[in-house]
Amino acid sequence: MSIPFNKPFLAGKELQYIQEAINSGKISGNGGFTGRCQSFFQQRYGFSKTLLTNSCTDALEMAAILLNIGPGDEVIVPNYTFVSTANAFVLRGATIVFCDSRPDHPGMNEELLEGLITEKTRAIIPVHYAGVACDMKRIMKLAKKYKLFVVEDAAHAIDSYYLDEGKRVPLGGIGHLAAFSFHETKNINCGEGGMLVVNDPTFEERAELIWEKGTNRSQFFRGEIDEYSWVDVGSSFLPSEISAAFLYGQLECLDRIQAKRKSLWEHYMKGLGRLEEGGILGLPKHPVYAQFNGHLFYIVCPDEGWRKGLMGYLKGLDILAVSHYRSLHDSPFQKGKPASGKEFPWSDHYTSRLLRLPLYYELELSQVDTIVSSILEYAGNR
Numbered sequence: 043m044s045i046p047f048n049k050p051f052l053a054g055k056e057l058q059y060i061q062e063a064i065n066s067g068k069i070s071g072n073g074g075f076t077g078r079c080q081s082f083f084q085q086r087y088g089f090s091k092t093l094l095t096n097s098c099t100d101a102l103e104m105a106a107i108l109l110n111i112g113p114g115d116e117v118i119v120p121n122y123t124f125v126s127t128a129n130a131f132v133l134r135g136a137t138i139v140f141c142d143s144r145p146d147h148p149g150m151n152e153e154l155l156e157g158l159i160t161e162k163t164r165a166i167i168p169v170h171y172a173g174v175a176c177d178m179k180r181i182m183k184l185a186k187k188y189k190l191f192v193v194e195d196a197a198h199a200i201d202s203y204y205l206d207e208g209k210r211v212p213l214g215g216i217g218h219l220a221a222f223s224f225h226e227t228k229n230i231n232c233g234e235g236g237m238l239v240v241n242d243p244t245f246e247e248r249a250e251l252i253w254e255k256g257t258n259r260s261q262f263f264r265g266e267i268d269e270y271s272w273v274d275v276g277s278s279f280l281p282s283e284i285s286a287a288f289l290y291g292q293l294e295c296l297d298r299i300q301a302k303r304k305s306l307w308e309h310y311m312k313g314l315g316r317l318e319e320g321g322i323l324g325l326p327k328h329p330v331y332a333q334f335n336g337h338l339f340y341i342v343c344p345d346e347g348w349r350k351g352l353m354g355y356l357k358g359l360d361i362l363a364v365s366h367y368r369s370l371h372d373s374p375f376q377k378g379k380p381a382s383g384k385e386f387p388w389s390d391h392y393t394s395r396l397l398r399l400p401l402y403y404e405l406e407l408s409q410v411d412t413i414v415s416s417i418l419e420y421a422g423n424r
């Protein structure tokens with residue numbers, strides 16, 4: 043039986059809620075299900091303001107507008123991340139300054155950050171890769187010292203935590219702003235979806251204007267004003283109620299989904315431990331302050347050729363394993379820009395060696411066994 047890398051799933055009442063949304067007579071944005079999704083995060087994680095968006099990309103673009111990022115500004119972004127983390131700020135005219143990965147983890151190396159800050163730096167965008175927290179205490183301290191904003195790219199990080207001297211702080215609740223993703227490949231999804239979290243209250247009012255195409259329609263809906271008008275820049279960042287209804291159906295099942303993902307993750311870890319002990323490949327490492335969410339399981343192959351061989355071997359068995367990001371400084375879009383000539387050895391390391399294994403809600407432990415034994419076979423047969 044073939045094992046895809048990822049598979050859309052229904053966890054609970056998604057379809058029933060979509061029907062309810064339609065029956066309610068309103069399926070455009072900012073309706074009942076949008077409110078329920080936003081409240082879910084406020085109640086469960088204590089986020090003070092949340093705005094559902096069409097994607098994490100949307101939420102990052104909203105953040106760039108909110109921070110008034112413009113030409114001449116520098117924004118520090120990990121080199122090993124998805125395009126949107128950087129592109130949202132490039133759209134405003136910012137110059138991107140890339141930060142290399144940690145040797146022990148694909149996430150940004152916090153030790154390098156201070157050396158990247160200049161007089162032009164306006165913001166740092168930590169990405170919690172694989173749902174594993176960046177060292178947020180250190181990053182927030184730097185931000186305070188240099189008067190910078192922090193926007194957490196929490197696309198992978200729903201229900202992940204930063205442990206601060208025994209206190210569990212949810213990721214997405216630490217930076218001034220944060221962006222979540224509900225794309226099909228993330229733990230909780232609605233096909234395409236995202237959310238902006240506003241932790242700094244000074245951004246709350248304006249975030250709502252930007253969200254509603256630069257109008258104060260949200261205030262109008264709440265009956266605070268008699269008519270709404272164009273008051274700021276913005277765009278169409280709010281998702282339809284159909285997406286929100288699907289998302290709410292998944293959010294209700296969050297604990298069950300997370301438990302399943304973590305059990306699959308642990309099962310991989312146990313099964314592949316032998317290969318790590320034998321020095322054949324690397325397995326995920328978590329800093330002590332990170333409590334993760336089983337977002338993705340990766341192995342670090344000895345080299346690119348080994349990875350390619352393994353991918354082909356698994357594909358022959360109908361198992362789909364995939365690489366991940368490519369160092370952004372080396373992308374065609376960065377050609378001729380200052381970063382293209384710089385060296386990012388650890389980001390390049392993960393670009394050529396990291397391999398993600400299938401991990402989704404409906405995957406079975408027995409299928410993980412199959413994948414693990416196939417990898418053991420490949421490693422032994424070479």
Ligand SMILES: *Cc1c(COP(=O)(O)O)cnc(C)c1O
Pocket residue numbers: 096097098099100123124126127169195197198222223224225234235236
């Ligand atoms: C998935 C992802 C995004 C983009 O999310 P969309 O919801 O697809 O826009 C941004 N950053 C990271 C780190 C991601 O993994």
